[in-house]
Amino acid sequence: MTMILQVEGVGKVFGGLQALSDVTFDLPQGQILGLIGPNGAGKTTLFNVINGVYPPNGGRVIFNGEDVTGSKTYHMAHRGLARTHQIVRPLNELTVRENVIVGACFGREGHGLGQAGKVADEVMEFVGLAVRADQLAGSLNVGQKKRLEMARALAARPYLLLLDEVLAGLNPSEIAGMVEIVRKIRERGITIIMIEHVMHAVMNVSDRMIVLDYGQQLAEGTPEEVANNPKVIEAYLGDPELAERLMRDSDEE
Amino acid sequence: MSGIRKYLGLILAIVVVLAMAAWPVINGKDITREVVFTMLLSVGLASSLNILLGYTGYVSFGHVVFFGLGGYVGFYLMAVHDWSLWTAMIAGGLASAALAFLLGKAILRLRGGYFALATIGVNEAVRAFINNFDPFGGPVGMSLNFQVYKNYGGGAREALWMSFYILVALTLLITVVTYMVRSSKFGLGLLAIREDEDAAEVMGVIAPNAKTWAYVLSAVFPGILGVLFFFKNGNIEPAPAFRLQMSIEMIVMVMLGGQGTVLGPILGGAGYQRLRGFLLTNPLFKNIQLAVAGVLLLVIVLFVPAGVVGWVRQRFPKLRRVLQ
Numbered sequence: 001m002t003m004i005l006q007v008e009g010v011g012k013v014f015g016g017l018q019a020l021s022d023v024t025f026d027l028p029q030g031q032i033l034g035l036i037g038p039n040g041a042g043k044t045t046l047f048n049v050i051n052g053v054y055p056p057n058g059g060r061v062i063f064n065g066e067d068v069t070g071s072k073t074y075h076m077a078h079r080g081l082a083r084t085h086q087i088v089r090p091l092n093e094l095t096v097r098e099n100v101i102v103g104a105c106f107g108r109e110g111h112g113l114g115q116a117g118k119v120a121d122e123v124m125e126f127v128g129l130a131v132r133a134d135q136l137a138g139s140l141n142v143g144q145k146k147r148l149e150m151a152r153a154l155a156a157r158p159y160l161l162l163l164d165e166v167l168a169g170l171n172p173s174e175i176a177g178m179v180e181i182v183r184k185i186r187e188r189g190i191t192i193i194m195i196e197h198v199m200h201a202v203m204n205v206s207d208r209m210i211v212l213d214y215g216q217q218l219a220e221g222t223p224e225e226v227a228n229n230p231k232v233i234e235a236y237l238g239d240p241e242l243a244e245r246l247m248r249d250s251d252e253e
Numbered sequence: 254m255s256g257i258r259k260y261l262g263l264i265l266a267i268v269v270v271l272a273m274a275a276w277p278v279i280n281g282k283d284i285t286r287e288v289v290f291t292m293l294l295s296v297g298l299a300s301s302l303n304i305l306l307g308y309t310g311y312v313s314f315g316h317v318v319f320f321g322l323g324g325y326v327g328f329y330l331m332a333v334h335d336w337s338l339w340t341a342m343i344a345g346g347l348a349s350a351a352l353a354f355l356l357g358k359a360i361l362r363l364r365g366g367y368f369a370l371a372t373i374g375v376n377e378a379v380r381a382f383i384n385n386f387d388p389f390g391g392p393v394g395m396s397l398n399f400q401v402y403k404n405y406g407g408g409a410r411e412a413l414w415m416s417f418y419i420l421v422a423l424t425l426l427i428t429v430v431t432y433m434v435r436s437s438k439f440g441l442g443l444l445a446i447r448e449d450e451d452a453a454e455v456m457g458v459i460a461p462n463a464k465t466w467a468y469v470l471s472a473v474f475p476g477i478l479g480v481l482f483f484f485k486n487g488n489i490e491p492a493p494a495f496r497l498q499m500s501i502e503m504i505v506m507v508m509l510g511g512q513g514t515v516l517g518p519i520l521g522g523a524g525y526q527r528l529r530g531f532l533l534t535n536p537l538f539k540n541i542q543l544a545v546a547g548v549l550l551l552v553i554v555l556f557v558p559a560g561v562v563g564w565v566r567q568r569f570p571k572l573r574r575v576l577q
Contacts (some may be wrong), residue, residue, distance in 0.1 A: 051455065053451075053455075072454070073451075073454045073455045074454045074455075074456075074457050074458060074459045074460070077454075077455060077456055077457030078457055082456075083455060085452070085455075089449050089451070089452035090448075090449075091444070091445055091448035091449055091452065091453075092448055093444075093447075093448055093513075094444060094445070094448060098441065098444075101441065102441060102442070102445045102453070102456050102458070103456050103457075105438050105441060105442070105457075106442060106445075106453075106456050106457030106458045107456065107457050108457075110457075112438060113437070113438050113441070116438075152456060156456065156457065
């Protein structure tokens with residue numbers, strides 16, 4: 001299996017706070033990796049380190065076989081890494097279509113405006129935003145803004161997609177729609193890491209999962225292994241019964 | 254048809270500039286020419302600033318430094334080294350562009366108010382330097398020998414008309430350039446930076462480079478305009494070349510017309526300059542002309558932050574294609 005991403009002993013300190021310590025994992029191409037953990041566990045920080053928002057204090061990040069530790073975010077984008085933000089960041093005064101065109105223009109394929117427009121139209125259709133194309137991004141509701149984040153990231157034609165809580169704040173039918181989109185993205189061969197609090201969804205869709213707690217890797221494995229890991233149950237799920245219930249939920253879907 | 258419709262916004266902007274330019278040509282009066290000269294100069298400066306302020310979202314409070322520095326460099330070459338106006342204009346533009354490039358690397362990493370403060374500092378520093386720089390005449394400045402105007406069509410009057418026509422051509426050029434930037438991939442990157450710089454970088458916009466080139470582009474034309482203005486003036490001194498209030502007036506013009514639009518700074522520049530001319534000649538307002546500008550800026554920021562063109566675009570979305 002080719003590894004799209006290798007994270008080796010990554011640590012990050014903010015002031016006196018050890019936000020990440022010695023995080024290590026390999027991510028094979030085409031998989032969906034679920035990243036879970038309580039609030040403040042360091043999940044978004046891990047994304048920020050992989051994505052180049054800030055350099056790690058130790059360790060290495062290897063993307064597509066290339067050491068990219070400390071690379072700038074825009075260089076990561078050109079290499080084929082795209083992400084969505086937990087707190088959506090639409091370019092408010094631009095239209096939905098222009099937002100997506102930015103992704104296509106400056107992402108991995110670096111299209112000119114004409115070709116980027118075609119990519120944008122296709123991607124907006126894919127995530128179900130085509131009818132909103134000419135609306136200003138600032139006027140979308142939360143669910144639509146999450147789709148916009150997704151569309152912008154996809155328009156870059158990334159190899160690896162980091163999804164930061166794309167399901168948070170959505171209603172059940174929107175969640176179902178978004179999970180469907182995530183599945184379809186994987187079918188296109190794009191590798192995904194997703195941070196998620198909506199447990200039944202992330203367990204349902206992930207090939208493997210990593211649990212972070214206080215910046216430490218608490219557990220790693222298939223959704224089933226993680227859900228039954230006593231350490232995870234103690235630190236994160238809290239209630240042993242809950243794990244079984246969650247597994248039941250995800251089987252039903 | 255679709256070809257013309259695509260460029261409707263540019264055509265409208267060009268028509269507005271040409272209409273202004275035609276006014277003194279038709280009535281042939283020197284006074285009208287002088288009025289329109291100041292209007293077109295404002296249009297050129299405001300449109301240049303718009304690339305940075307309107308497209309990229311960075312407020313430069315010291316933009317007049319590029320007008321003054323370009324003017325000084327060009328004037329020095331004309332007065333001391335007998336360069337022609339043409340080469341001096343190019344040199345002035347390049348000098349301003351070079352300063353913007355170096356500054357861009359240093360201060361464009363600052364965001365918001367910190368960047369605005371730094372630009373004021375730069376203007377004051379350059380003014381203080383020129384004040385004490387003997388080759389440029391120090392605090393006294395420099396004057397042109399009136400003989401040089403002979404090379405440009407005979408007497409001083411011909412040279413004044415020629416300066417006017419050059420200004421018209423430059424204003425048209427600036428209009429076309431701001432339009433092209435607005436509708437290019439580079440311009441889209443600038444707009445993305447204006448909306449959310451971090452998000453733009455995550456999407457792959459190389460913000461440090463894009464910002465620097467926007468700054469350079471917004472500096473080169475004020476440099477050229479400075480050479481032309483002081484050539485027409487016949488002399489140059491530090492105070493009028495680096496007048497801080499002119500920077501502020503440039504911001505008012507861009508905000509008044511509509512930041513981030515092509516037509517906005519054209520209407521804002523011309524409109525503000527007309528207003529200023531009226532206030533300066535009105536006995537009631539002549540001493541408080543700047544206060545009026547201040548109040549105007551306040552009112553715009555509070556009530557119509559998108560400016561005239563931006564407001565019309567919001568109100569009448571169908572006009573978006575025309576009002577760019």
